[in-house]
Amino acid sequence: MTLDVYTPLALSLLLAAVSPAVGRRTAPALAARALTAAAAVTAAATVWSLVLLAVTLLDDAPPVVAEARESGRRLAEPVPGAIGFLAALALAAVAHRLWRAVRAEVTTRRALRRLCEGHPGDTELIVADSPVPRAFAVPGSPGRILVTAAMLGVLGPVERRVLLAHERAHLTGRHALWVSAATLAAAANPLLAPVRATVAFLVERWADERAAAAVGDRTATARALARAALAAGRTEPSCALGFTDRAVTRRVAALRCAPPPRLWSVAAAVLALGALPVLGAADATDDLLRLLAGVLP
Template sequence: MRIDVYIPLVLSLLLTTVAPQVGLRVAPALATRVLTVAAVLTATATTWALILLAATLINEAPPVAAEAREAGRRLPEPVPEIIALAAVLALGLIAHRIYRALRAEHATRRTLHRLCEGHPEDTELIVAASPVPQAFAIPATSSAPGRILVTAAMLGALQPAERRVLLAHERAHLTHRHALYAYAVALASAANPLLNPLRSTVTYLVERWADEQAAEAVGDRSITALALAKAALVAQRPRPACALSFSDRAVTRRIAALQNTPPPYLWSIAAPVLALGVLPALGAVDATRDLLDLLEHVLV
C-alpha cells in the first residue's frame, strides 16, 4: 500500500501531460472518448486512494489502540499520520468542489432551458430576437428535448451556407451528447484538480469534433472554416460557462485544423492513453487489498 496508493496521483500528472498531444494526433471523436474515460477512471482512483489513506487512521481510534495495548500488540503504520490527516482534508475539499460543480451545472442548464419555454417540444431550432450574436446547443434532460438556440443577430451575420455550418455544428453537439463528455470531465477535474488541463483539452476536442461533423455535413471544409471565423468575429459577449460554444478562445487552432486533412483514428496512440486511466484503478485495487489485510490484522 505504501506505493500503490500513490500511483493514481502520479499517473494523473502523466495523463495531463500527454493529453494535448493526443488531441493533435488522434481524431477528435476518438480522443474525446478516450480522454474522458481515462479522466473519470483516474479521478475515481485518486479519490479512492485518498479514502484508503484516511482509513489508516483507524489505528489511532481509542478502542483499537487500547485493545492493542492490552494484547501487547504493536499496530502497523502503513502511512505517516500526517499524510492520513492530509487525505481527510483533501476529501473534504473534493466534496466541496464536486458540490459546486453539480450546482453550477444544474443552474446553467435550468437557465438555458428557461430560454426555450413556450416553444413546442418538437421544435429543434429556436431563433431568439436578440441583437447579441450567439449560438447554443442546449442538452436534453429527462423532461426537455435538446434544442439549438440561435439569435437573429448571429443568423443575420452569416451567409446561407455558413448558417448551415453553424446549425450542423450545434446539431453535432446534440447528436453525440457532447455535454455529457464536458460534464464528466468537469466532475473529474473537481475530484482531482491535477486534471484541470485535461478538462481544457476535452472542451477543445468536443468543439473540434463538432467542426469535423459540420464539415462532413456541408461537404466543404473551407466554408466550415470561414463560418467558424465569421461567427467568432461577430460574437462579443460571454456565454454561460457550461454552454457548448460555436466560437471559443481556441478558434484559430480550430480554423487551422479545418485547413488540413482530418486526424486519423489512431488506436495505436489512443490505447496507451486509455491504459493510463486503467492503471490508476488497478493501483487503487491493489492498495485496497493491502488495506483489507491491515484491517484484518488490526481488528482480529
C-alpha cells in the same frame, strides 16, 4: 501501505501532460471519449486512495484494530499521521468542489431550458430576437438549438448550415455529457484540469468535423467559424459555435487540413493509462486489508 496508494496522483499528472498531444494527433471524437473515460476512472481511483489514507487516522476503527492495541500488540503504521490528516482535508475539498461543479451544471442547464420555454416540444430550432450574436445547443429531451437573430444576420446561407450542423452535432453526440464527466473528474482531482480543457476543446472540434462533413466543404466551415468569432468581438468570449479567441486559430487551422486519423493505438494507450491508477488503488486496498488481517486473532 506501499507507494501504490500514491500511484493515482502521479498518473494524473502524466495523463494531464499527454492529453494535449493526444487531442492534436487523434480524431476528436475518439480522443474526447478516450480522455474522458481515462479521466473519470483516474479521478475515482484518486478519491479512493485519499479514502484509504484518511482511514489510517481512525485509531479505533475497525474494532479489530482497537482490540489488538488493547491487548498490547504492536501494529505497523500504514502512513504518517500528517499524511492521513492531509488526505482527510483533501477529501473535504473534493466534496466541496464536486458540490459546486454539480450545482453549476444544474444551474446552467436550467437557465438554458428556461430560454426555450413556450415553444412546441417538436421545435428543434429557436431563434431569439437579440442583438448579441449567440448560438447554443441546449441538451435535454428534446434537445434544442437556440440561435439569436444577430448571429443569423452575420452569416450567409452556407454558413448558417454550418452553424446548425455544428450545434446539431453537439446534441446527437451528447457532447454535454462528455464535458460534464470531464468537469466532475477535474473537480474530484484538480490535477486533471488540463484534461478537462482538452476535452472541452475536442468536443468543439468534433462538432466542427461533423459540420464539415454535413456541408461537404471544410473551407466554408472554417469561414463560418471565423466569421462567428469576428461577430462576437474581442471584448467578450462568444458562445456561438463554442468559440473563444484562443480557440479560433487552432480550430480554423485544423479545418484547413485533412481530418485527423483515428489512431486506435493511441486511444488504447490512453485507456491503459487510465486503468493503471485503478490497479494502484486496488493494490493499496489489498495492503490495508492484509494489515488488518494481521491483527486478527
